[in-house]
Amino acid sequence: MTDLLPPIQTTARDDAVLKALAGFVRQEALGPGEKLPTERILAERLKVSRNTVREALTRWEGLGLVERRQGSGTYLKAAVSPDMLHMPLTLAGGNDFAGLMSTLEIRRALEAEAAALCAIRAGKAEIAEIERKLDLMEEAFQTRAGMSSDEDWEFHQAVFRASGNPLFEQIIAAMYEMFHRFWEHPLGVRDFGHASFPYHRTIFNCIAARDPDGARAEALKLIATVEDDLKRGAANLKLSDRR
Amino acid sequence: MTDLLPPIQTTARDDAVLKALAGFVRQEALGPGEKLPTERILAERLKVSRNTVREALTRWEGLGLVERRQGSGTYLKAAVSPDMLHMPLTLAGGNDFAGLMSTLEIRRALEAEAAALCAIRAGKAEIAEIERKLDLMEEAFQTRAGMSSDEDWEFHQAVFRASGNPLFEQIIAAMYEMFHRFWEHPLGVRDFGHASFPYHRTIFNCIAARDPDGARAEALKLIATVEDDLKRGAANLKLSDRR
DNA sequence: GTGCAGAAATTGGTTGGACCATTGAACCAC
DNA sequence: GTGGTTCAATGGTCCAACCAATTTCTGCAC
Structure with a gap:
């Protein structure tokens, strides 16, 4: 009509x-x-x-x-086909603490869902790939005492990729981009990300065990620790970071 | 480095x-x-x-x-600001059905989270606004026997807006076009969307009652009905919709 | 004055040709 | 080999003109 x-x-x-x-x-x-x-x-x-x-x-x-x-x-730069669909995503972001928390809320929603889908749909090869990234990340974590953000990111990317839905990876990449606008100044929290470390393996275990609900729950816990870190950091500096 | x-x-x-x-x-x-x-x-x-x-x-x-x-x-056509972030989403090789299911998975993740956040954070004015949209939608539903897609969309937008996180609305808006491409050709399912209708009010009730978990659960049910409708429609036509 | 058809101006869409700036390969001197 | 030099290929920019759709103005009929 x-x-x-x-x-x-x-x-x-x-x-x-x-x-x-x-x-x-x-x-x-x-x-x-x-x-x-x-x-x-x-x-x-x-x-x-x-x-x-x-x-x-x-x-x-x-x-x-x-x-x-x-x-x-x-x-x-990417695979193109005559029947592609484009959905331009424009994010108008506040460059402040609230904006950072906003990206985390999106990430919480998507990460949980992606982990669950991954537990359902990932093939053996994909699970092996995720485990490889996990090992790399844990190794980097041991070696460089905490700063494993690159390997951390690759782990999550592998999970998203194995979710069978390319939108997860692309949207989260956008969040990651926004996140990094602040990442240069980690809010004074030096051991940022430490708390989230163990949950990477628990997530993987749930995926490998084909336990979607468990994977979702563990993913939520991981994001919760990051949020806590962030809030702690914000409380630490206590200075209004208006630009 | x-x-x-x-x-x-x-x-x-x-x-x-x-x-x-x-x-x-x-x-x-x-x-x-x-x-x-x-x-x-x-x-x-x-x-x-x-x-x-x-x-x-x-x-x-x-x-x-x-x-x-x-x-x-x-x-x-949209608000522009000097510090926007653009991240075009590309769905490769998508015949439309697969693409739509992909967007629905994203929507499921975000809708549930947004409803929950809304139940926590929405102010009285925002709740009233949501209820107004809900009334409009229900009225349109009665009058025009089911085809209430515009009003339906406005209801969801109101919820996203009241979630206190602008990213929800922005991300979902990027997928809106793909939804609409289907609403025009409802896959032969004439009463498309009927099944999801009652959940709009249950979601609202949970939000008004400040029940985040309930709101999340109802939102998940709503998306589930849409997914079912869609699968049913796809099964109905059974013709490969390659273009 | 009103209404309407046609002319004129406005504005994005397209064309062809020219020149600039960068790249990369071939070539050369050392 | 190393380091320049030359030169053709290629994307980036510019210009001037014209096309096509739209909007606005004008003038005539009533």
Whole structure:
């Protein structure tokens, strides 16, 4: 009832260009890192102006699908297919403590669900991969006394990837990005993340045991410790970090 | 240790244009629906070519921040601020059904958490607003026998807004378009959404009663019914909806 | 004055051509 | 090999013009 009879597209040059290009990529089986045809060549082949090609590529660049290097060429940055779906996510974030807690709330919701789904759907290979990341992280934790944030992140990424839903990883990556806007100044809490350490293994155990509810519960505990750390840190400095 | 000495940026015309434009929007306090300056004016004022302005606007358009209407002008479609974070979500190889299920999993995670937070944090005014949306939705449901998707959506938005965390609404909004692509073609299930109807009020009751766990449980039930409807619809048509 | 059709101005969309800046490869001197 | 130099390829920017959709203005009929 709302809007049948969609507006006819009398002009959609850029979209047509992108569709054609997606088809080309598919046909040539191009993968990430490989080089696309020159803008000039595309313009000539598709019978459109180079400017139009550029606008189309600009869109793909904005979506992170493609990278343009002046003097070199245009390269695929991710797998593209003619039937992709894009959902631009824009986060207007407060750069303050409240904003940080906001990202954690999202993370709590997603992390719990992803861990549960992972316990249901992960294959053996994926579980092995998660365990490998876990081992790496624990080793880094022993060696460098706590600062294992990179390996920590990779562990979580592996869990998200094994959840079978790519959106989890992508959304959390956005949260991670926002999180890192503050991470440079860890609020004075030096042993940040210590408390969350043991839960990584308990989460993994639940996943390996195919226990979704357990995995969800452990994930919630992990986030809770991070939240506590954060609140403690905020109480520590007590200075209003308005910028 | 990781990446000091970042690559120096010798050219970043488009980014500069967008930054300037974001500053302009902020200074003029422009909101969604309002008109931006002409491309030609922007080009002149910023001392760049109109082409460059167009590439910049193309990026914003791709991100859904702006809408260009030939012959009319360029209009803001969402609130923009100089410090936004963009993270386009890409669902590869998605026939629409799989994509929709993916978004539903995200929605399940966020909806449950948001309802719980809402039960804890919503003020009286916000609860009243939610109830108003609920009444509107129920009225629309009675009148138009089921098709209450717009009002339904507004109810959920109100809940997200009252959760005290703007990220919930922003993330779900990114998936809204995909939901709507389906609402138009309800998969042959004519009474789509009927099953979820009663849970809207039970969710509200829990929120009003300050019962986070109850709200979470009811939200999960609601999503479960939507998932069931969807699976039923997919089973109904049984035709591979490759496009 | 009102209403409406047609002209004119406005604005995004497209084109073609030119030139600049960076890259990378080939080449050369040492 | 190392370090420059040259040179072609390629993305980045600019310009000027025109096309197409929209909006606004104008003038005529009533």
